[in-house]
Amino acid sequence: MSTPQAWTLRAFCAVLLVFVASTARHPAAWRIAMASGAILAMTPWLISRRLTWWILAASVSAAILLSPLSAANHHYLLFYLTAAIALTWSDDQEQWSTDLGRASRGLMVGVMGIATLQKLLSPDFMDGSFLTFLLLDGGLGEVFWQRIPALEAAISSAQDLFTRFADPIDPRRATARAAPARLMVMGTFGVMLTWLVVLGEGVIALLFGLGARFKKADIAAHVALLCFGAGLLFMRAEHVFLTTLLWSGAAMCLGRETPTLLWKVYVGLGSIAALVALARVIL
Amino acid sequence: MMTDRYRRVRYLLPLVVMLVIASIQIARVHLYGQTRWRGGGFGMYTELHPNHIEIWVYRGDKPRQLDRAHIPFAPQPPLASCKDPDERLRELRALPTKASLDAFWADCLPDPTITRVELWRRRFDIERWAMVRSRVRSSEHAASRSAGDSQREEDAP
Numbered sequence: 001m002s003t004p005q006a007w008t009l010r011a012f013c014a015v016l017l018v019f020v021a022s023t024a025r026h027p028a029a030w031r032i033a034m035a036s037g038a039i040l041a042m043t044p045w046l047i048s049r050r051l052t053w054w055i056l057a058a059s060v061s062a063a064i065l066l067s068p069l070s071a072a073n074h075h076y077l078l079f080y081l082t083a084a085i086a087l088t089w090s091d092d093q094e095q096w097s098t099d100l101g102r103a104s105r106g107l108m109v110g111v112m113g114i115a116t117l118q119k120l121l122s123p124d125f126m127d128g129s130f131l132t133f134l135l136l137d138g139g140l141g142e143v144f145w146q147r148i149p150a151l152e153a154a155i156s157s158a159q160d161l162f163t164r165f166a167d168p169i170d171p172r173r174a175t176a177r178a179a180p181a182r183l184m185v186m187g188t189f190g191v192m193l194t195w196l197v198v199l200g201e202g203v204i205a206l207l208f209g210l211g212a213r214f215k216k217a218d219i220a221a222h223v224a225l226l227c228f229g230a231g232l233l234f235m236r237a238e239h240v241f242l243t244t245l246l247w248s249g250a251a252m253c254l255g256r257e258t259p260t261l262l263w264k265v266y267v268g269l270g271s272i273a274a275l276v277a278l279a280r281v282i283l
Numbered sequence: 284m285m286t287d288r289y290r291r292v293r294y295l296l297p298l299v300v301m302l303v304i305a306s307i308q309i310a311r312v313h314l315y316g317q318t319r320w321r322g323g324g325f326g327m328y329t330e331l332h333p334n335h336i337e338i339w340v341y342r343g344d345k346p347r348q349l350d351r352a353h354i355p356f357a358p359q360p361p362l363a364s365c366k367d368p369d370e371r372l373r374e375l376r377a378l379p380t381k382a383s384l385d386a387f388w389a390d391c392l393p394d395p396t397i398t399r400v401e402l403w404r405r406r407f408d409i410e411r412w413a414m415v416r417s418r419v420r421s422s423e424h425a426a427s428r429s430a431g432d433s434q435r436e437e438d439a440p
Contacts (some may be wrong), residue, residue, distance in 0.1 A: 002326065025369075067370060069321050069377040076323040078299040088294040097424040099294045106298035111325055118326035121309070124406060133331065134409035165414045170346050171339055171403045187409050195296040197328075211350045226312055 005093050008251060009047050012085065013038040016056065016246050018274045019078055021207050021281045022240045024069070026063055034059050053086035074241040080107050081248060097255035104251040105208055108225070112205035121196050131197070132190025133166075136183060137162055141195075154183055190226070200228060208252075215257075222262045225249045229269050239277035246270035321377045331406050333376035335418070340392065341399035346351065349392075349400075352376075365391035375402075384422045399423040404430075 016038040019053035020031050033182040037056055046052045060079040064071040084107065088099035129181050134140045136158040137227045158179060204224045211218030226249070250266035252258075301323075309326030311317040318333040319326030336353035338359055341347075349363065350372055365371055368391060375387045378404045388400050402420040407413075 007358045055312065062378045064323075067373070069369065071321065071323070073320075073323065073325050073327050076301070076325075080301050083300075084294070087296055088290075095290075099290055103294040103297055106295055107301060108344040110301045110305075115327075118324060118329050119307070121312075122319060122326070122329035122392040124331070127409055129407045130328070130330055132409050134328075136407070164416060165383075165416075166335075166337075166351060166405065167348070168416075171337065171348075171401070171416055171418070172346075174416060176411065176415045178411070179407075181412070184412060187412065202392075232310050242361045 003018065003093060004049055005042075005097055005254065008254060010042045010083070010270035011248055011250070011267070012081070013042045014274060015243050015270075016060075016078065016082075017075065018243050018277045019240050021163055022277050023063070024281075026066065027144070029275050030062060034063075041158075050089040053082060057086055062090060071147075072241075074244050077107070077111060077241070077248075081244065081251075082152075083182035094255065099253045101252045102212075104183060104248045105212060108245075108252065109205050109209045112201045112208070116198060116202040118207060119194075119201070125194060128194045129186060131193045132187050135186045135190055135193070139236070142237075143234055147184055154180075158183060179208070196283055200224070206226060218256070219259070219262070222249060222252075222258065224268075226262070226265050226269065230275075233273055233276070237276075237280065239273045240278070242273045243277060246273065296404065297309070315378065315380050317378045321324050327398075331404075333373075333379075336376040336379055336403040337403040337416070338372070338375065339403060340397055343398060343400070346401075357361040361392060361394045361397065363391040364393060379404075379420050380421055381422065384420050388422060 005171055017035060019037065020035045023031070034056075037052075040046055041056060059081060060082050064079060081104070084103035089105055090099070091100050092095040111195050113131065113255055119125045122130070129191055131140070137156065138145060138159055161177065161179060165177045170273040184201065204221060206243060207217050207221030207224055211221045225245070229242055229246050229249075246266050246269055247271060250263055250270065253263045253266070288327045305325060306324040308317070308319075308326070311322060312319050313327065314322065320333055321330045324380070337351070340349050346422035347361070347401040349361065352372075360367070363372060367391065371387060371391055375383050384402060386402060392400065400422050401418055403416050404419045405414060405416050408415045
């Protein structure tokens with residue numbers, strides 16, 4: 001099978017392999033079974049069977065059930081997408097493409113909408129505290145700040161402070177420790193970034209929702225998602241989630257007249273994210 | 284017509300399941316203090332990671348941090364000693380309720396000299412421009428645990 005649908009499914013199997021490679025804490029038996037299943041699912045005989053996708057969906061859900069309080073959000077997203085492939089499966093490839101695209105669109109609106117709601121409900125996020133901490137701690141944009149000596153020195157001093165604060169002799173006598181006042185400008189960036197993220201995710205959810213009916217909104221949604229993906233690729237090492245999200249975006253292009261360029265950018269960006277995720281595991 | 288409805292159910296079902304699970308997670312965050320990062324609610328990056336929850340163990344009035352999820356902390360006794368302690372620590376941090384704390388103490392901290400266990404949460408407060416630490420849970424039930432053990436011994440045939 002060398003149809004676009006088959007290659008989309010093979011790309012999904014590759015996402016599953018990245019997921020398994022990056023999930024070290026699950027039992028070896030599960031990891032071997034899941035990886036073997038994802039590789040076998042790429043073969044022409046298994047790729048075109050609905051049961052293959054149900055088995056893979058059950059395997060992903062097992063990872064969630066093994067440790068429900070430790071499972072990351074990309075575990076859940078992968079489960080929903082695998083289940084969507086199985087549920088929408090049809091021998092009529094056109095119909096399957098259309099239905100999988102609709103399921104992916106629904107999930108994208110759901111993920112971005114819920115993520116926006118969670119941010120709006122979190123006081124630590126909305127006042128800028130959380131993203132300011134990430135900026136001070138060097139948890140965002142490492143590839144950039146490590147190349148600017150003044151910024152690197154400032155972040156190193158903040159990291160030292162946070163490390164010392166995290167390891168007191170008695171927590172009752174160490175309830176607060178002021179950050180250096182000279183770094184207060186980071187607070188301004190933190191607040192600006194907070195609103196950029198909330199609005200960005202909210203707009204992506206809205207555009208994908210409108211994109212079901214309006215073609216211009218659909219194209220704008222894809223462009224916004226790709227910008228979000230490119231930003232995330234350089235700002236934070238969340239490559240498994242990013243790879244999954246980009247596959248979902250590419251799947252939405254199936255069964256619709258979407259510019260080929262968008263699909264190519266999804267494949268390119270998704271491949272980079274997947275390779276970086278694997279490189280981080282290997283190196 | 285029926286076929287169209289069936290198709291719609293099939294492609295909307297994953298979204299419905301996602302919304303149900305996320306609603307449960309959001310309710311648990313607000314009712315039980317579960318972390319937003321876990322439970323399928325897509326609340327990652329909305330607050331500090333649960334690794335910033337500290338577990339403090341007291342012998343008398345002397346505290347010692349049980350574990351820290353970040354290097355270069357070198358854990359010292361007492362250590363969590365139960366089946367899969369790393370997973371138990373992750374679960375306790377993800378759902379830091381009194382019941383979780385008591386269960387963790389009973390299962391993973393057999394040392395009888397421990398008199399109290401506390402959970403503290405670190406966060407950055409932009410208004411104070413400071414890292415702050417506050418106690419979120421504590422358990423001080425050595426006496427009741429002893430009483431419970433005595434009760435179980437009495438109940439035994």
